[in-house]
Every structure is written in structure tokens, then in C-alpha cells.
Amino acid sequence: MEYSLTFSLLLFSFCVLSLYIYATRLRRCKCKICSSFVSGEWRERFQNLPDWYTHLLNNSPTKTIHIHVLNNTITAHPGNVEHMLRTRFDNYPKGRPMSAILGDLLGRGIFIVDGDHWRFQRKLASLELGSVSIRAYAREVLDHEIRARLVPSLVISPTSSNLVDLQDVFRRFSFDNICRFSFGIDPSGLGLGVGLMEAFDEASRLSAQRALHTCSLVWRAKRLFNVGSERRLRAAIRKVDVVAENIITERRRKGEEGRGVNKSDLLSRFMGSVADDKYLRDIVVSFLLAGRDTVASGLTIFFYLLTKNPEAEARIIEESDRVLGQQAQFEPACIIPNLEQMRDMQYLQAAVHESLRLFPPIQLDSKWAKDDDVLPDGTRVKKGTRVSYHPYAMGRMEEIWGSDCLEFRPERWLDDNGLFRPENPYRYPAGVRVCLGKEIALLAMKTVALALIRRFEIRLADPEWTPWFIPGLTATLHGGLPVVVRDRCLRR
Numbered sequence: 001m002e003y004s005l006t007f008s009l010l011l012f013s014f015c016v017l018s019l020y021i022y023a024t025r026l027r028r029c030k031c032k033i034c035s036s037f038v039s040g041e042w043r044e045r046f047q048n049l050p051d052w053y054t055h056l057l058n059n060s061p062t063k064t065i066h067i068h069v070l071n072n073t074i075t076a077h078p079g080n081v082e083h084m085l086r087t088r089f090d091n092y093p094k095g096r097p098m099s100a101i102l103g104d105l106l107g108r109g110i111f112i113v114d115g116d117h118w119r120f121q122r123k124l125a126s127l128e129l130g131s132v133s134i135r136a137y138a139r140e141v142l143d144h145e146i147r148a149r150l151v152p153s154l155v156i157s158p159t160s161s162n163l164v165d166l167q168d169v170f171r172r173f174s175f176d177n178i179c180r181f182s183f184g185i186d187p188s189g190l191g192l193g194v195g196l197m198e199a200f201d202e203a204s205r206l207s208a209q210r211a212l213h214t215c216s217l218v219w220r221a222k223r224l225f226n227v228g229s230e231r232r233l234r235a236a237i238r239k240v241d242v243v244a245e246n247i248i249t250e251r252r253r254k255g256e257e258g259r260g261v262n263k264s265d266l267l268s269r270f271m272g273s274v275a276d277d278k279y280l281r282d283i284v285v286s287f288l289l290a291g292r293d294t295v296a297s298g299l300t301i302f303f304y305l306l307t308k309n310p311e312a313e314a315r316i317i318e319e320s321d322r323v324l325g326q327q328a329q330f331e332p333a334c335i336i337p338n339l340e341q342m343r344d345m346q347y348l349q350a351a352v353h354e355s356l357r358l359f360p361p362i363q364l365d366s367k368w369a370k371d372d373d374v375l376p377d378g379t380r381v382k383k384g385t386r387v388s389y390h391p392y393a394m395g396r397m398e399e400i401w402g403s404d405c406l407e408f409r410p411e412r413w414l415d416d417n418g419l420f421r422p423e424n425p426y427r428y429p430a431g432v433r434v435c436l437g438k439e440i441a442l443l444a445m446k447t448v449a450l451a452l453i454r455r456f457e458i459r460l461a462d463p464e465w466t467p468w469f470i471p472g473l474t475a476t477l478h479g480g481l482p483v484v485v486r487d488r489c490l491r492r
């Protein structure tokens with residue numbers, strides 16, 4: 001009785017304090033942007049928060065805006081991005097606020113740590129992901145996953161057309177693929193059901209939503225008393241822990257039995273140097289997040305864009321016929337290009353980059369300023385400010401991409417000889433600048449895209465459908481991507 005009274009009093013005090021801080025912040029900033037953010041008024045004109053930010057950034061003379069109530073300076077100015085990510089990298093760490101927001105889910109994983117923890121994980125991961133043999137291994141894993149699981153999952157019956165949620169298909173595929181690739185194990189043997197996938201999604205969504213609170217005391221209080229969204233988050237993280245523990249146990253068992261298929265997989269490398277299972281759990285969860293959601297998001301949007309641009313799809317088929325031979329197109333056991341053939345498909349490379357430009361899987365990336373600073377566009381940054389660059393908005397800046405910036409036009413990436421022309425990484429930080437998995441992710445996206453485009457005709461279930469994103473760490477669609485899939489083999 002006494003305990004519950006103390007608990008209620010504490011909860012009440014916390015709520016009052018949170019409301020007070022929330023109110024004083026609002027009082028402090030009455031600017032149009034902050035008022036619109038807090039009242040949600042922006043929703044009257046925009047379906048997605050990144051679209052509103054893009055509108056604001058486009059209209060800002062410096063391409064930089066401030067959301068004062070979030071203490072967040074957001075920029076789409078390439079000079080500022082280079083400043084944050086390279087010139088003054090030391091002044092823009094992830095910082096403690098990031099650890100607070102994502103720490104319950106990611107622990108000491110590479111995405112949210114600085115200093116020694118970051119250097120250690122980056123070094124081991126680069127050794128693995130930068131090795132010469134890694135692409136061949138990645139191709140081997142992709143080959144298996146596409147032939148044995150992905151393609152069969154889309155083939156139903158000769159007569160019916162197949163209505164599927166492509167986002168869900170790609171999330172399952174990416175999860176299996178990253179488990180085999182990074183951890184050397186097949187997740188299907190671990191009993192990781194749909195519930196666990198959902199827990200993973202929920203944990204990442206609810207963690208990211210903490211950053212949208214204008215006052216962190218609100219979610220901190222909810223966490224302290226284990227109520228509301230924080231209670232759901234805690235439950236989801238517990239399930240994620242089970243996934244990670246299963247992965248670590250399974251990898252150990254395989255290693256002990258001498259059945260380790262590939263002893264140089266990422267997890268084995270980390271296991272060789274890390275004795276602490278909690279730290280290994282954090283590493284596993286970070287790589288699951290890095291490899292599953294980003295690739296799945298990139299693929300989902302790529303197929304959406306192809307349904308809207310059938311001429312691009314036709315060009316990809318034409319190019320692959322030339323490189324792989326026309327016969328291969330209707331082979332039920334699809335052809336997986338070798339690395340040399342993949343290099344010859346320059347239009348495909350351009351199309352994937354164009355898709356990542358318009359819809360980067362990571363729409364906003366934040367750091368925290370260690371000291372006062374001035375950005376190249378003249379923006380003053382105070383110590384402790386959150387500073388974010390916005391790849392989604394940058395892909396839609398006329399100043400960077402020209403007046404046709406909103407069009408899907410893979411040709412913009414090709415030179416006069418039809419060869420792929422890379423873009424300056426600070427104008428196009430489409431999520432892949434500092435990414436250690438960039439090459440692997442591009443290989444996965446292109447291989448899956450080819451296998452599916454050549455075998456299936458994929459069209460939107462509702463031709464009027466437009467992307468509506470759930471706020472989260474990676475771009476995820478509300479309600480998935482419902483499409484109708486027809487097997488080209490069966491129509492011959």
C-alpha cells in the first residue's frame with residue numbers, strides 16, 4: 001500500500017515536471033516551424049515528416065533549418081555535410097544523447113558509440129567487410145537465399161495472380177541473408193517466428209520515436225515507471241535479446257562441433273576478441289539492423305519506382321539479356337550473375353543509385369556538437385546541439401540535382417559512353433558514405449532486383465498508392481507495399 005502511494009506520488013511529480021519543462025520550451029520558442037511541429041499542423045499539407053523537412057530546407061536560403069523545440073539543426077547543404085562528416089568529424093560524435101535514445105536497443109553497438117568502442121568495432125568489421133573474398137561469399141549466400149527461398153516464396157500457382165506485401169517479403173529475405181552472411185547461421189533453424197520479427201520492428205520504431213519528444217523527461221519518466229510505449233519497448237527489446245542470444249549460442253555450438261561453415265564470418269571475428277556476451281549481443285543487434293532494414297527498405301522502394309517507370313524496367317531487362325543471354329530470362333531456376341557480369345550492368349547500377357537518391361533508407365542522420373562551431377554556410381552551432389544531415393531532402397534539391405530532381409532518371413548517373421559516374425559523397429550521402437556494408441548492400445540489391453525483374457512482372461495492387469513512412473530509424477512503409485506478382489515463366 002505504502003509502496004503504491006510512493007509510486008503514484010513519484011509518477012505524479014514526474015508528470016508535472018515533464019509538463020512544466022515541455023511548457024517552458026514551448027514558451028521559449030514560438031517560431032512558425034516549432035509551432036507547426038508541436039501542433040502537428042504540418043500534417044495538413046504533408047503526408048510524411050521528411051517531405052515537410054524537405055519543403056522547409058528547400059525554402060531556406062542556407063539549406064539549413066532549426067527545430068528549436070528538438071534542439072535540432074537540420075541541414076541539406078553539402079558543404080555542411082562534409083564539415084560534419086570529415087573536416088570537423090571530431091566535433092560531431094554520436095554523443096551521449098544518442099546513446100540515451102537508442103542505448104536500450106543497441107547497447108554499445110557500432111551505430112551509437114564513439115571513441116575506443118567505435119574504433120574497435122569499426123576495425124574488425126572493416127577487416128571482414130573489406131576482405132577480397134567477401135563479395136564472392138556474399139554472392140554465394142545470395143544465390144542460395146534467392147533460389148531456395150525468395151523466388152519460391154513468390155511462385156504460387158499457374159492460374160492465380162499473387163497479391164503480396166513486397167516490403168514484408170524483402171524484410172524476411174534480408175533477415176535470412178544477413179544472418180547467414182554476418183553470423184554464418186541459418187535463422188530458420190532457430191525458431192525465430194513472425195512475433196520476433198515484429199518485436200524487432202517495434203523496438204526500432206519506439207526507440208526512434210524517443211527522439212521526437214520535445215522533452216526527453218517524458219519518455220524517461222515512462223521508462224522509469226515502465227508504462228505506455230516504454231513498457232512495449234522493454235517487452236520488444238526482451239524479445240530482440242532472445243534473438244541475439246539464440247544467434248550467439250547457435251554460432252558457438254556450430255563452432256564447437258566444427259561445423260562452422262565459414263569461420264571468418266563477422267560474428268566469429270568478434271567472438272575471437274570479445275568475451276562479454278552482452279557486448280556480443282549489442283554487436284549482433286547492430287548488424288541485424290544495419291543489414292536487414294536498410295537493404296529491405298532500398299529494395300522495396302526500388303520496386304515501387306520501377307512500377308512507376310516501366311521504361312526503366314525494360315532497359316534493365318534489355319541490358320541483362322545482353323550480358324546474361326536471353327535464354328536465361330525464362331529459366332525457372334533463375335540465373336545469378338557472376339561479379340564480372342554484374343560489373344557490366346551499368347544501367348542497373350545507375351537505377352539503384354537513382355532510387356537511393358530519391359528514397360534513401362536512412363532519411364536523417366544525427367550527431368551532437370561537442371563544442372561551439374560555425375558551419376560553412378554561416379550557421380552557428382552551440383555545444384550540445386543535435387546537428388543532422390538529411391539525405392532524403394538532399395536528393396530533392398534543385399541546386400544539387402537540377403530542375404528534374406524529382407524525376408526518376410537513372411541516365412543522370414551515366415556518362416556519354418553509358419558508364420556509371422559516381423557522385424560526390426557529400427552531395428549524395430544516400431546512406432552509404434561511411435557505411436561499411438555499402439558494396440555488399442549494392443550487390444544484394446542488384447542481384448535480387450535482377451532475379452525478380454527477369455522472372456516476375458510486379459505491379460502495384462493500387463495504382464494510386466503513394467509512399468507513407470512510419471517515423472523510425474530506417475524508411476519503413478505504413479501497411480507495406482502491396483503488389484500483384486505474375487510469373488513470366490507461366491505466361492510463355
Ligand code: HEM
Nearest residue numbers: 110122290291294295298361362431432434435436437441
Ligand atoms: C542500402 C543499404 C544500406 C544503407 C542505406 C546504409 C546506410 C548507412 C549509414 C547512413 C550509415 C552511417 C550511420 C551513421 O553515421 O550514423 C551506415 C553505417 C554503417 N553500415 Fe550501412 N547501410 C546499408 C547497408 C549495410 C549493410 C548490408 C551492412 C553490413 C553488412 C552495413 C554496415 C554498416 C556499418 C557497420 C556501419 C557503421 C559505420 C560506423 O559507424 O563506423 N550497412 N550505413
